[in-house]
Amino acid sequence: MTSFSSDGRSLSGMNRRQLLLAGAAGSLVLVSGVAPSFAAAKPKVGLVMKSLANEFFKQMQAGAEKYAAENTDKFDFKAVGMKDERDFAAQVDAVENFVTQKYDIIVVAPADSKAMVTPLAKALKAGVKVINIDVELDAGAKKNAGIDLAFFGPDNRGGAKLAGDALAKALGAGGKVVILEGNPEADNAQQRKAGFMDSIAEGKLELLDSKTAHWETEEANTLMTNFLTQYQDIQGVMAANDSMALGVVKALDAAGLSGKIQVVGFDNIPAVQPLVKGGKMLATVEQYGAKMAAMGVDYGLREMAGETFTGWVKTDIKLITAADL
């Protein structure tokens, strides 16, 4: 500011050369003066995840934090997770807190595809860029709230079908399978079940039973043990996540059936990799959680720069078998 006014005052009494010099000096002051304030105006990016007790979100957080550490000059970063992944009211609080703190971008993996629409619409109205990753917000609820948000995430149904197809190929037509579902109200659980059902229909498998073990290892272990008592001829198991697959493999181990009954999972968490390698699990699905959040941040920055995204921007998924590890 001061450099401007001194330039202005001296304009009349100066020759051209002096003027240029003064101007150069002025702009130098201006540049050096602006640079720190430019640094302070770095966009603030908040990542809101589900339960950090879930391996998948731990990977997501680690990936995003690594990306933020590599780009400290481009943006400030903060990640929060929930204690319980079903407590979406806590997630609403987290979003509201980021809005209070005047964050520029909120990257969010919604705990509930419908419930999160209202608070996120409020954030949008407050001028925050919202990037929806992992689980797509409900289309109807978005329409009701009058917002249009792109979705950056994996095809859960397609991914489950990759795993299901691998199982169908291993068993052949007529193979008898059971499904372990995630939380029945969770969108990705419903999509993964639909993907498994696609494989069953296409591969002409026989579905003996499908029940929920709420994403949990211990519950899956109990459920699988009961399945083994109930059905004597199970040949394959489709688990909607790897935590449940772990419980299934333990149940098979206890019954002396591991390796005889084929198991597929989802998420490719580190704990199942030795099982896949050792033949106790047939396959799992990688959805690159670590990359997903970092990419969400990137899309947020691009939106701030003026780009707009709509519809579904699909992120990578890959079938992981023993050959990949």
Added chain:
Amino acid sequence: MPEGTERVDERKTGSVWDNFVRISMREAGVAIALVVIVLFFSATAPYFATPENFLKIFVQIAINTVLAAGMTFVILTGGIDLSVGSVLALCTVVGATIMVNPDLSPWVSIPLALIACMATGAACGAINGWVCEKWKVPSFIVTLGMLNVASGLARVVSDNSTITGLPQSFVDFGNQIYFGVLPSIFLIAIVVIVIGWFILRFTVFGRFVFAIGTNEEAVRLSGHNPRIFKIAVFTISGLTAGIAAMVFLLRLNVGSPIAGIGYELNAIAAVIIGGTSLSGGKGSIVGTLVGACILQVLATGLQLLGAEDNVKPIVIGTVIVLAVVLDTYRNRLLRNLEAR
């Protein structure tokens, strides 16, 4: 006159000054803690001391405050209600199902949903109380059962899905802020607290709640039946869970079978931090409001401060225990004052 009521009545005697000191010792302890915490975060956490932030905290405490108000009644009689979170979930899906019915106009469906929420909650609470008293089962066990039953019922009613599409007028009311400082749902919470305070302070029923918590046997021996009062407090707790469900619907605009998970523990924590004794007979509903404020201010303040997710529960847990420890010290002081 039962021994319990005598003790309660005794508080009204003594000089005005003694009363003032006693009451302020009783109520102000937690209030001072709240002020200290608010000042601490105002000084340290960016954006904490902003009008928007306080407005947001008012919104965030509403649900827990309403739940904790009902919980205060139960805990004052020496009981516990673990089912409030699940009952809230059940009521949200019942209320939402009614409100999304396209055949009903909002003028009909909203009051109907309110009545249905309160009736469902009160019914669950009445069952809790009745089973406790009929078969002399500890409330911990009965309400633990109800926690599961209500959760399962919520899933059945909602078919495991989140219910959206509430009437616009309802949603608008939930977003309403009066005079720029009073969010509608916070106002509801305050009304519930005031009604609860009035009942506990000025009605015979309120006196019996304290009396039963202090000495149930004495109430019985004095010829009164504590059973009815105990069923009533559980019914109140269920009723407030139903009201909290309406607040939940106003705030989040969805009914969900997984709403309210763990809320019972937040409600109990608010009551305990607020100075109500878990063994009953002693406490206040105003303290409960302050307790709910402390919990939420801590949660929000810690996030604004940039605390790690894993650190938050450690701090909050410590504060809960600390509050009770300080409470016992305060009691000792109070006793000394009264002995004087």
